[in-house]
Amino acid sequence: MAYSFPEEVLEHVFSFLHSDRDRNAVSLVCKSWYEIDRWSRRRVFIGNCYAISPRAVIRRFPEVRSIKIKGKPHFADFNLVPDGWGGYVFPWITAMASSYPWLEEIHLKRMVVTNACLELIAKSFKNFRVLVLSTCEGFSTDGLASIAANCRNLRELDLRDSEVDDLSGHWLSHFPDSYTSLVSLNISCLGSEVSFSALERLVSRCPNLRSLSLNRAVPIDRIACLLRQAPQLVELGTGAYNAELRPDVFSSLSGAFSCLKELRSLSGFWDAVPAYIPAVYSVCSGITSLNLSYTTMQNPDLTKLVSQCPNLQQLWVLDYIEDCGLEAVAASCKDLRELRVFPSDPYEEDEFDIALTERGLVSVSEGCTNLQSVLYFCRQMSNAALISIAQNRPNLTRFRLCIIEPRSPDYLTLQPLDAGFGAIVEHCKGLRRLSLSGLLTDRVFEYIGTHAKKLEMLSVAFAGESDLGLHLVLSGCESLRKLEIRDCPFGDKALLANAEKLETMRSLWMSSCSVSFGACKLLCRRMPRLNVEVIDETSEVAESRPESFTVQKLYIYRSVAGPRLDMPDYVLSMGEESPDLIG
Amino acid sequence: MAFQGELNLEATELRLGLPGTPAPAPAGVRKNNKRGLPELQDDPCEESTRPAKTQVVGWPPIRSYRKNCLQQRKTESESGGVYVKVSMDGVPYLRKIDLKLYKGYPQLLKDLEDMFKFKAGEYCEREGYSRSELVPAYEDKDGDWMLVGDVPWNMFVTSCKRLRIMKGSER
Numbered sequence: 001m002a003y004s005f006p007e008e009v010l011e012h013v014f015s016f017l018h019s020d021r022d023r024n025a026v027s028l029v030c031k032s033w034y035e036i037d038r039w040s041r042r043r044v045f046i047g048n049c050y051a052i053s054p055r056a057v058i059r060r061f062p063e064v065r066s067i068k069i070k071g072k073p074h075f076a077d078f079n080l081v082p083d084g085w086g087g088y089v090f091p092w093i094t095a096m097a098s099s100y101p102w103l104e105e106i107h108l109k110r111m112v113v114t115n116a117c118l119e120l121i122a123k124s125f126k127n128f129r130v131l132v133l134s135t136c137e138g139f140s141t142d143g144l145a146s147i148a149a150n151c152r153n154l155r156e157l158d159l160r161d162s163e164v165d166d167l168s169g170h171w172l173s174h175f176p177d178s179y180t181s182l183v184s185l186n187i188s189c190l191g192s193e194v195s196f197s198a199l200e201r202l203v204s205r206c207p208n209l210r211s212l213s214l215n216r217a218v219p220i221d222r223i224a225c226l227l228r229q230a231p232q233l234v235e236l237g238t239g240a241y242n243a244e245l246r247p248d249v250f251s252s253l254s255g256a257f258s259c260l261k262e263l264r265s266l267s268g269f270w271d272a273v274p275a276y277i278p279a280v281y282s283v284c285s286g287i288t289s290l291n292l293s294y295t296t297m298q299n300p301d302l303t304k305l306v307s308q309c310p311n312l313q314q315l316w317v318l319d320y321i322e323d324c325g326l327e328a329v330a331a332s333c334k335d336l337r338e339l340r341v342f343p344s345d346p347y348e349e350d351e352f353d354i355a356l357t358e359r360g361l362v363s364v365s366e367g368c369t370n371l372q373s374v375l376y377f378c379r380q381m382s383n384a385a386l387i388s389i390a391q392n393r394p395n396l397t398r399f400r401l402c403i404i405e406p407r408s409p410d411y412l413t414l415q416p417l418d419a420g421f422g423a424i425v426e427h428c429k430g431l432r433r434l435s436l437s438g439l440l441t442d443r444v445f446e447y448i449g450t451h452a453k454k455l456e457m458l459s460v461a462f463a464g465e466s467d468l469g470l471h472l473v474l475s476g477c478e479s480l481r482k483l484e485i486r487d488c489p490f491g492d493k494a495l496l497a498n499a500e501k502l503e504t505m506r507s508l509w510m511s512s513c514s515v516s517f518g519a520c521k522l523l524c525r526r527m528p529r530l531n532v533e534v535i536d537e538t539s540e541v542a543e544s545r546p547e548s549f550t551v552q553k554l555y556i557y558r559s560v561a562g563p564r565l566d567m568p569d570y571v572l573s574m575g576e577e578s579p580d581l582i583g
Numbered sequence: 584m585a586f587q588g589e590l591n592l593e594a595t596e597l598r599l600g601l602p603g604t605p606a607p608a609p610a611g612v613r614k615n616n617k618r619g620l621p622e623l624q625d626d627p628c629e630e631s632t633r634p635a636k637t638q639v640v641g642w643p644p645i646r647s648y649r650k651n652c653l654q655q656r657k658t659e660s661e662s663g664g665v666y667v668k669v670s671m672d673g674v675p676y677l678r679k680i681d682l683k684l685y686k687g688y689p690q691l692l693k694d695l696e697d698m699f700k701f702k703a704g705e706y707c708e709r710e711g712y713s714r715s716e717l718v719p720a721y722e723d724k725d726g727d728w729m730l731v732g733d734v735p736w737n738m739f740v741t742s743c744k745r746l747r748i749m750k751g752s753e754r
Contacts, residue, residue: 078641135646161648189648270652294652344653346643355676377643380675404643435644461642486641 004032011040020045039063046070047506049087049111050531053561054095065104066130067096071111073509073555074459075484077135080511080553082537084568087111097124105130112136118143122150130156140165141190148174155208156184169194169217175202184211188237188268193217204229213237216270221249227256236260238268241295245275258282267291267316274301284308288335291316293342299325307332313370316340319356319377326360330367338373339364346377346404358385365392373398380411381438386420390427399424400435406462406487409439416440422447425455432479435459445469449476457482470494474501484509492519499527507557511535515554518547523556524574531559532574533567665740671699671717671748682740688732695719699748706732721746 005013014037017023027037043066044057057064071087089111096103103125113136121128128151133139141164147157148171172194175182182202187194196218203209209230214223218239227233243249253276257263263283272295287309292302293316303325306315312333319341321329329336341361344354358381365371371393381403390396410417417438425431425448432454436444440463448455449472456479464470471494473483483505491514495502502508502523517534524532535553536545563573645653664681671677678698685691692703704715711730712718719731723742731739731746 075641077646078644079647080641135648161646163648293649342645342649343643346645346650346653347638357675402643406639406642459644461644 007032007036010036014040042066044068048557048559049089049092050561050564051506051557051559054092056560058095058099062099063102064100065102066107067092067100067103067105068107068109069111070109073484073507074110074482075486075509075511076110080486082535082568082570085535085571086564086566086568088566089113090117093117093120093124097121101125102127104128105132107132107134108136109134110136112138113143114138115140115143115146119146122146125151127153129153132156132158132160133162134158135161137163141167141169141171141192145171145174148172148179149176152179153181154179155181157182158184158186159189160186162189164190166191168192172202173198177201177205180205181208182206183208184235185209186211186213186237187215188213190215191217196222200226200229206230207232209233211235211265213267214239216240219243220253220276221246224249224252224256227260231259232262233260234262235265235289236263236267237291238266238270240271241269241276242271242273243276245273250276250279253279254282261286263287265289265291267294269295269297271295272297277301277305280305281308285310287312289314293318293340296320303328309333310335312336314338316342318342318344319354320344321360322355323357323360323363324355326356327363327367330363334368335370336364336368337370339368339371340375341377342375343377343404358382361385362388362392365389369393370395372396375400375402375435377402377404379404380408381417381420382410382412383415383417383420383423384410384412386417387423390420390423394427395430396424396428397430398433399428399431400433400459401437402435403437406437407439408437416443418443418447422451425451430454433457436463437461441465442469442472445472449473452477454479456480458484460485460488462487464488464490467491467494471497474498480504481506483507485511485513487512489514492516495519495523496526499523499530502530502556503527503558505558507555509553509555511553513554515551516547517545517549517551520551520554520574521547529558529560530556531563532556534572534574535570536572537570665743667721667743667745669695669698669746669748671701672750674699680746682743687736688739692719692731695746695748701748703748706730708732716750718749719746720749 010033014023014026017026023037023041027034038060039062041061042064044061044064046052046057046067046069049069049071069089069092071089072081072085075081076085087110089108097120101124104127106121107130113133118139121131131147131154147154169190169192194215194217203212203226210233212230212233212235214237216239220239220241220243223238257280260283263286266280266283266287266289269292274297277297284305288311290306290309290312295318298320299322302317302320306312306317306321306325307328310332313335315329315333315336315338317340321341341356356378358378361374361376361378362385365388372395374396381401409415410420418441421436421440421444425434431452434452434455434457436459442465445464445468448458455477458473458477458480467490469488470485470490473480474494475498490510495515496519520532520534524530533555534551535555536551563575567573665683666679666681669678669680680694685694688706696703701717702715703717703719704712706712720728721731721739721743722728722745724744734742
């Protein structure tokens with residue numbers, strides 16, 4: 001028998017492994033390593049809250065300090081998942097309240113969080129430090145008041161993009177005067193005005209405040225005095241950035257910004273008035289992240305601002321930037337790693353208002369050699385442009401293109417965009433995330449199945465011609481974890497032929513496709529560790545549906561917890577042990 | 584451009600403008616007094632004849648939060664202004680301008696020239712923009728296409744539905 005290191009030494013060695021994958025690999029080596037890992041694991045990531053029960057997590061990892069849980073499928077962001085679907089975090093909070101008294105961090109994404117959850121968090125975890133609620137819903141500002149009042153050691157409160165029942169801004173005043181440990185506060189999604197004096201006092205007594213994202217209700221003339229209390233800020237989200245130009249306000253703002261020597265990230269600028277923009281010029285040289293995707297600023301002011309940031313790594317912007325602005329970005333922002341261009345007027349019919357075309361993206365792909373991540377909304381694309389982009393930037397890891405009109409062909413040749421996306425997957429060998437759009441045949445899936453070996457997440461809409469497309473992806477993409485499909489002619493054959501593949505993935509979403517009720521039942525019978533959920537909002541009773549009935553929406557995910565028990569009446573689980581569907 | 588010939592109806596029409604100014608078309612002018620750009624009237628691509636597109640649920644894929652911000656901004660900015668679309672033949676995008684921001688034709692034309700990088704040249708009542716390749720035209724409330732400058736400014740602002748800078752070769 002080999003002599004092994006003492007447990008403490010192994011534990012120390014394991015503490016250098018930060019990725020979950022590495023820790024999981026370590027736990028598979030032998031029983032003693034499994035045990036050491038489980039007792040020393042401090043962070044847990046649950047990619048799907050229904051894949052495992054809270055009890056099972058707690059049983060395996062008794063000493064967790066930080067947990068991240070995701071709930072609804074990604075397409076919930078675009079209103080494809082009806083209300084009441086699920087993703088309730090309450091069972092997790094109650095289980096952890098009794099078993100993880102030393103829990104410090106909770107990160108939630110797309111989950112339903114109630115005030116009761118927030119109150120329970122506030123009461124149960126004495127050393128609670130970080131609460132991040134990303135795209136969550138179900139709570140009001142009263143729940144925030146509990147957190148503010150009770151979490152003495154809170155460092156971070158981040159409500160990014162959550163839907164909060166905003167009763168009043170009074171909750172902020174619940175932070176006691178003795179509370180000084182705030183490091184990061186993001187309230188940008190809140191509508192109502194918080195008491196400015198409470199905010200100012202909070203900022204002035206928290207010397208470690210690094211990140212402050214205000215909401216729209218904070219007016220521009222108040223920002224300067226906040227900034228003066230927090231010259232150590234690294235991230236700032238302004239509130240509304242508009243007012244009649246007043247020289248005194250401008251110079252005060254300008255002066256305040258020039259004191260922010262550590263500032264790296266800027267966002268906000270709702271309703272930005274160009275006249276006030278030069279107030280931030282003094283910080284531009286240090287800025288690495290700029291989110292202008294909520295501002296109405298247009299060219300030339302917009303381009304002028306962005307071109308002054310030579311160290312920019314991350315740029316989120318509206319299509320007001322236009323091709324000319326992106327050319328300027330390509331010339332000035334040589335370290336750009338991530339670009340996201342959102343549409344300012346997505347529902348404009350087929351004529352469009354903005355001079356942003358594929359040319360802007362091609363310029364950036366030429367000029368920015370570190371570009372890895374792209375999200376781009378535009379109205380026209382060509383295979384030639386995509387091929388150019390692929391050849392310029394083989395280091396792309398995330399490529400999401402949304403051509404606004406579904407099934408748009410190459411605007412130059414009127415051909416499908418198969419060749420263009422094919423070039424992307426062929427050249428960008430490290431591609432992990434891809435979203436397709438435009439006119440696409442089964443061909444593109446052949447390219448993806450053949451080349452996209454590192455692809456983990458694929459989003460498909462209005463594409464393909466037959467089951468072959470889906471089959472090529474499921475059989476070819478070895479690293480695929482998440483697949484979401486809408487409005488494609490994919491049906492039973494591909495799904496049933498690749499049933500085993502589905503258990504190697506986190507989840508599959510299919511809506512407005514051609515999958516039959518019968519195939520769902522069959523799939524469920526063959527794969528007991530898959531939850532096959534059919535979403536059907538028609539009022540027909542489940543049992544009267546024939547086998548051939550085409551399901552509206554389908555969500556399939558692997559789970560060791562069996563079918564969930566909190567489904568609304570329009571979600572049917574295909575599992576045999578599922579409760580009586582009518583009663 | 585096919586004009587309707589030299590009917591010279593101005594000689595017999597009541598004029599509302601001062602002598603020496605370009606002849607304004609009186610209020611309530613009839614169709615046959617317009618220059619008439621017949622090839623446009625039958626244009627099958629006219630926006631007004633296209634059926635309204637139904638919005639696809641969840642497309643384009645934009646988060647609700649962002650959508651709400653856009654909607655809010657749109658309603659805020661478009662109250663009070665007279666927004667018209669401006670397109671130019673051969674250019675793959677169009678602009679939206681607020682006519683209320685301009686005081687008269689010269690300012691408008693200069694802005695259009697800057698926006699689309701062209702020269703409209705001089706407007707003259709008889710021959711329009713005869714000396715230039717690109718001609719600014721607009722569609723009025725009746726669906727007729729007129730040259731920019733044909734009617735008094737205020738009438739133009741209230742009756743203009745959209746602008747189009749046309750290639751002069753369509754003459």
